[in-house]
Amino acid sequence: MLFDTPIFILFLCIVALCYWQLGFRNQNRFLLAASYLFYGWWDWRFLLLMIGSTVIDYFIAIKISEATDPRVRKSLLVLSLVINFTILGFFKYFNFFADSLGHVLAGVGINASLPVLLIILPPGISFYTFQEVAYIVDVYSGKLPPSRSFLDYGLFISLFPHLIAGPIQRPAHLLPQVQKPRNWQSDKAFDGLMLILEGLFRKCVIADNCALVANAAFAGSFGKPSLPVTLLGMYAFAWQIYGDFSGYSDIARGSAQLLGFHFMVNFRQPYFADSIQDFWRRWHVSLSTWLRDYLYIPLGGNRKGERNTYRNLLLTMLLGGLWHGANWTFVFWGGQHGASLAVERKLTRDKPAIGGALRKLLKQIFIFHVVCVSWIFFRAQSLRAAWEMLKGLGSWSWRPEFPAAFLFLAVFSVPLLLLDIYLETTGGEYFSAFAPVRWRVAFGLACAMIIALMGANQANAFIYFQF
Amino acid sequence: MHLSTSNSEAVDLTQPELESVRDLSPRTGILVLLAGLALIMIGFEVISPVVLQRLSRTERRVETELRAAKQLQPLTPDGRPTVLLTGNSLLLEGVNLDSLHDSLASQYEVSRLGIEQTHYLDWYFGLRRLLEEGSRPSVIVLTLATDQLASRFTLGEQFAHRQMSLHDWPLAIQESHLDRTTASTYFFAHWSNWLADKGVIRQRVMILLVPNFRLLAMRIADHGAHVRDPKLLLSAAEQRLPELGELARTYGVKIVLLIPPTLREDRSREIQAIGALAGVPVWVLSPPGELPRSLYMDGFHLNAQGNEIYTGRLADQLRHPGW
Numbered sequence A: 001m002l003f004d005t006p007i008f009i010l011f012l013c014i015v016a017l018c019y020w021q022l023g024f025r026n027q028n029r030f031l032l033a034a035s036y037l038f039y040g041w042w043d044w045r046f047l048l049l050m051i052g053s054t055v056i057d058y059f060i061a062i063k064i065s066e067a068t069d070p071r072v073r074k075s076l077l078v079l080s081l082v083i084n085f086t087i088l089g090f091f092k093y094f095n096f097f098a099d100s101l102g103h104v105l106a107g108v109g110i111n112a113s114l115p116v117l118l119i120i121l122p123p124g125i126s127f128y129t130f131q132e133v134a135y136i137v138d139v140y141s142g143k144l145p146p147s148r149s150f151l152d153y154g155l156f157i158s159l160f161p162h163l164i165a166g167p168i169q170r171p172a173h174l175l176p177q178v179q180k181p182r183n184w185q186s187d188k189a190f191d192g193l194m195l196i197l198e199g200l201f202r203k204c205v206i207a208d209n210c211a212l213v214a215n216a217a218f219a220g221s222f223g224k225p226s227l228p229v230t231l232l233g234m235y236a237f238a239w240q241i242y243g244d245f246s247g248y249s250d251i252a253r254g255s256a257q258l259l260g261f262h263f264m265v266n267f268r269q270p271y272f273a274d275s276i277q278d279f280w281r282r283w284h285v286s287l288s289t290w291l292r293d294y295l296y297i298p299l300g301g302n303r304k305g306e307r308n309t310y311r312n313l314l315l316t317m318l319l320g321g322l323w324h325g326a327n328w329t330f331v332f333w334g335g336q337h338g339a340s341l342a343v344e345r346k347l348t349r350d351k352p353a354i355g356g357a358l359r360k361l362l363k364q365i366f367i368f369h370v371v372c373v374s375w376i377f378f379r380a381q382s383l384r385a386a387w388e389m390l391k392g393l394g395s396w397s398w399r400p401e402f403p404a405a406f407l408f409l410a411v412f413s414v415p416l417l418l419l420d421i422y423l424e425t426t427g428g429e430y431f432s433a434f435a436p437v438r439w440r441v442a443f444g445l446a447c448a449m450i451i452a453l454m455g456a457n458q459a460n461a462f463i464y465f466q467f
Numbered sequence B: 001m002h003l004s005t006s007n008s009e010a011v012d013l014t015q016p017e018l019e020s021v022r023d024l025s026p027r028t029g030i031l032v033l034l035a036g037l038a039l040i041m042i043g044f045e046v047i048s049p050v051v052l053q054r055l056s057r058t059e060r061r062v063e064t065e066l067r068a069a070k071q072l073q074p075l076t077p078d079g080r081p082t083v084l085l086t087g088n089s090l091l092l093e094g095v096n097l098d099s100l101h102d103s104l105a106s107q108y109e110v111s112r113l114g115i116e117q118t119h120y121l122d123w124y125f126g127l128r129r130l131l132e133e134g135s136r137p138s139v140i141v142l143t144l145a146t147d148q149l150a151s152r153f154t155l156g157e158q159f160a161h162r163q164m165s166l167h168d169w170p171l172a173i174q175e176s177h178l179d180r181t182t183a184s185t186y187f188f189a190h191w192s193n194w195l196a197d198k199g200v201i202r203q204r205v206m207i208l209l210v211p212n213f214r215l216l217a218m219r220i221a222d223h224g225a226h227v228r229d230p231k232l233l234l235s236a237a238e239q240r241l242p243e244l245g246e247l248a249r250t251y252g253v254k255i256v257l258l259i260p261p262t263l264r265e266d267r268s269r270e271i272q273a274i275g276a277l278a279g280v281p282v283w284v285l286s287p288p289g290e291l292p293r294s295l296y297m298d299g300f301h302l303n304a305q306g307n308e309i310y311t312g313r314l315a316d317q318l319r320h321p322g323w
Helices: A006-019 A024-040 A044-066 A070-107 A125-140 A150-158 A171-179 A186-219 A227-258 A276-282 A285-296 A306-324 A328-348 A357-379 A383-394 A402-426 A437-454 B002-022 B026-055 B057-071 B089-094 B097-103 B120-132 B146-150 B157-162 B166-175 B180-191 B193-209 B213-220 B230-251 B268-278 B304-319
Strands: B082-087 B109-114 B139-143 B254-258
Touching: A006 A024, A006 A227, A006 B180, A024 A044, A024 A150, A044 A070, A044 A125, A044 A150, A070 A125, A125 A150, A125 A171, A125 A285, A125 A306, A150 A171, A186 A227, A186 A402, A186 A437, A186 B026, A186 B213, A227 A357, A227 A383, A227 A402, A276 A285, A276 A328, A276 A357, A285 A306, A306 A328, A328 A357, A328 A383, A357 A383, A402 B213, A437 B026, A437 B193, B026 B057, B026 B193, B057 B109, B057 B193, B082 B089, B082 B120, B089 B109, B089 B139, B089 B304, B097 B109, B097 B304, B120 B139, B120 B146, B120 B157, B120 B166, B120 B230, B146 B230, B146 B268, B157 B180, B157 B193, B166 B180, B180 B193, B193 B213, B230 B254, B230 B268
Parallel strands: B082 B109, B082 B139, B139 B254
Antiparallel strands: none
C-alpha cells in the first residue's frame, strides 16, 4: 500500500479506530497483524521472508544476552550479521555483482557466463535489515536488553508506518514504546494528522509534479541534454526526491503518532545546509546517524588519525551509496559525498568559521548545487547517462516549452522552499505547529484543498520504496 | 499612569487564558479537521462533474458522445444502419466527423465516441460496458495504431470510472498487470467522480497558472511505453483480435479495427491477416509511409489536408465495406 492512495487512508482509519478500542497487549497483537497485512499486500512471499528474518534475530539476540563466553557472543553476532547481510545481498545485489564480475572478467579476456536470476526486490528490505542489525549490535554491546516477547520484537521490526521506507528506528527509541502501554493524547494525534496532511502535500503536490519534469528531462523528452535540459532535470529531481522522501517521512511519523508512537525526525530543511557535513545532519537523519553509529565509528571514526578519518568517511559513504541501490550510479553518488566530506574536512579543519549572513547564504547556495549535481548520478539510469546529462551543462539548445517548464517547476518548488524557510526560522515540525489549534485546522483544510486540486494524477511510487 | 500600568498588567496576565478559551482543544480540533476533510471530499465528489462540464469543452464533448453512444440501436427509425467510430486523438484528428456524416448520410447514421490518450484496454473494456448497457450500433469502428493495440496502458482512474464495469475490474487489473494498490485505486475510482476527474481539473488549473502549459504537457504527459517489437505487436494482435471478435459475436454487432496512417512501418498488413483469421476486419486505408509528412501535424496526427484525404477513404470503405 502506498501512503498516498485511498486504500492506505482507509486502512489507516480502520486500524486507528480499532486500535484505540483495545487493551495494551491486544493493541500490539492487532498492530502486528495489521502491519503484516500492510506488508503482505505487495506479495505474501516477501512477508514470509521478513518473518523468517525477524524470528532468527529474535532468538539470536536472546542467545547473545544469555551467553557469558565473549567468543560465543561474538560468534552469534557475526552469525546474525552474516545472515542479515546475505539475505540483503542476495535479493538486492546478486545480479549487480554477477553482472559487474562478468564485465571485469570480460575485460581480462575471460568470457564467463555468470547466472542472472529473476529476483524481485522485497520492499523495505534495506530498512528492516538495518533495524535488525542495529538491534543485534545494541544487544551485543549491552546497550539494550533483548526483547523476551516475540510479539513486541516483531512489532518493533514491522510497525507499518516505518516498515517500507523508514525512518529507520533505533531500538532504544522504539522498542520501549512498543513494550509499554500507550495512551491516547489528543494533542499528539492532532499533530499526527497535521503531519500526514503536510506529508501528502509534499508528496502529491510537490514531488509528483516535479517528477513530471524530472522524468521528461532524464528520458530525453526535452531533447538531448543541454544547459536548460540538465538544469530542469537536476532541479526538478532535487525537489522531487526531497518532497517525496520528506513527505513519506512526515506521513510515517504522523501515522505513528496517531497510534501513540513517536518516530525520530528524518529531515531538517536539508537544502539550507551550509556544508556537506551539515547536509548529512539534515538529510535522511535516521540513515546518516545509523551509518555514523554502526559503520563510521566502528571503523574508527576520526579517532585514528586524519588519513584514516578520510578513508572512513569515503568507505561509509560508498557503502551508504550502495545501500540505496544495486547500481554503480549509487556507488558513485555515495563516493562523491564521501569525497566531498573528506575535502571539506581537510579545508575547514582547525579554521574558525567566518560568520556573516551573506557568506552563509552563498555557502548554502553552493552546497545546494553540489548536492544537485550529485542527484544527477542518483537519478540517471547509468554512469554513462549521468555523464551525458552532466555534459549538457556545456551545451545550449532552446525549445518553446522551456519557459513553461521552468515556471511549472517554480510553481511546485517555491512553496516547499517557503515552507522550509518557515520551519527553519520557527523550529516547528510542520507549518503552523505553534499556532492556535483553530488556525492549524484552517491550515490543514487549506492543505487538503491544495492536495485535491494540485496533486498530480499520476500514481508515482515513493522513490525510497525501491531501496 | 498607575491605573494604566495596572490595566496593562491585568491584560497581560489574562491574555493567554482568553486565547485558550477562544481556541479549540486538540480533541475538538481533530473532530473539526476530520469533519472538514469529509466535507471537502463530499464537496469535490458532488461538484467535480459540474465544474468539469463547465471548464472543459473536451469533457462536454465526451459526455455528449457517450450519452449518444449508449442510445444507439442497429438501425435508425428510417432504417439506416448505425456506425459508431471509437478511438483516441488519432480518430479525432484523422477523421472529419461532419464531412463523413454528410457524405454517408443516405447510407449510414455515423456517430463518434473519441477519448484522448486511450489504448486497446480502455476500448476493449469500454466497449464491453457500452454493449452491456444496451448500446447496439450496427458497426463499431475502433481506431487504434498497432502499438496501441498491443499496449497495456489505460487512462487510469478515468478509465476505471467511465469505461470499466465493476465486474470487469479483476480482468482489467490482470490484463493491465496492475499491482494491488493501483488495483484498489481503480476500484475506488469506479465509484468516485473526484478520483476520475481530478486529473482534468488539475490540468485546467495548470493552464491558468502556467502560460503555454499545453506545450509543456505534450512533453511531460505519460503516454505509456510504446510497443515497437514486431513480435510483441503480432502476438498482442493474435490474442486481442479474437477477443474483439468474440465480443462482436456475443452482442451481434460488427467490430472493425481501423489502423490510422503512420509514417513508419507498423506491421499493419500482418495484423490485417490475423484479423481475417479472427473474423475481425482490419482496415488499413493508407499503408505505412504512404501519406507524406506534410500531411501530418506532428508526425502522428493528420492535419486538415491529411484529414480530408483520409476521411474520403474511410467514407469509400464504409460505402463498400466488403462484408
